[in-house]
Amino acid sequence: MTMTANDDFPTRWYYAPHEDSEGWWGAKATREEAIEAGRGEYPDEPFWITAGTPMKHDLHVFDDDLDGVISTFQNRNEDLFGEDGQGDPETEWTDGQCRELAARLNAAFADWAREHGFHKAYMLDLAAGEQITPIPTEASHDPS
Numbered sequence: 854m855t856m857t858a859n860d861d862f863p864t865r866w867y868y869a870p871h872e873d874s875e876g877w878w879g880a881k882a883t884r885e886e887a888i889e890a891g892r893g894e895y896p897d898e899p900f901w902i903t904a905g906t907p908m909k910h911d912l913h914v915f916d917d918d919l920d921g922v923i924s925t926f927q928n929r930n931e932d933l934f935g936e937d938g939q940g941d942p943e944t945e946w947t948d949g950q951c952r953e954l955a956a957r958l959n960a961a962f963a964d965w966a967r968e969h970g971f972h973k974a975y976m977l978d979l980a981a982g983e984q985i986t987p988i989p990t991e992a993s994h995d996p997s
Contacts, residue, residue, distance in 0.1 A: 865905040865975055868894070872901050872982050880905070880975070888985055896987065903982040905975030912963040912972060915955040917948065 866887035867877040878894070881887040884902065891900040923946055946954075966972045 862907040862973055864907065866902060867905055867975075867977055868900055868902045868985075870895060870898065870900050872979070872984070874901070877903070877977055891985060892988070899984050899986050901982045901984055903977050903979060905977050908974045908976050910966070910972055910974060912966050913959050914962055915958040917951045917955050919946070919951050919954060922954070 863882065865879065866881045866884050867879040868881075868887045868891035869877040879887045879890055879902075881890060884904075887902045891902060894900070963972070
């Protein structure tokens, strides 16, 4: 989900050695900072820069279908059940209980993700990338 850049989540600038690089570095605050970092990394070679658009990750990762959770719960606790099932917790979880648990798990996960910075990312606009050429130096013009 695209979001509008703001003070809390501004556009960032990235640099890479090639237009089709698999890895882009930076997350710089300005275009100029990305160029400066790129020139430090690739002083005698052209490199590319592009902007990163703020994106929000979808933090709703638990669906109402909690079969995996229910199965894990039952498997880890089956040794506590008697031969005839006595002590077995209610094995039929209602739809309402599953919706409630999924909502709680999603809320806990979202809080954790925000605390650790996993709630946001940047989408790089590779089509709008710009090649930056090296700054000529006297050594590059020296015929000897």
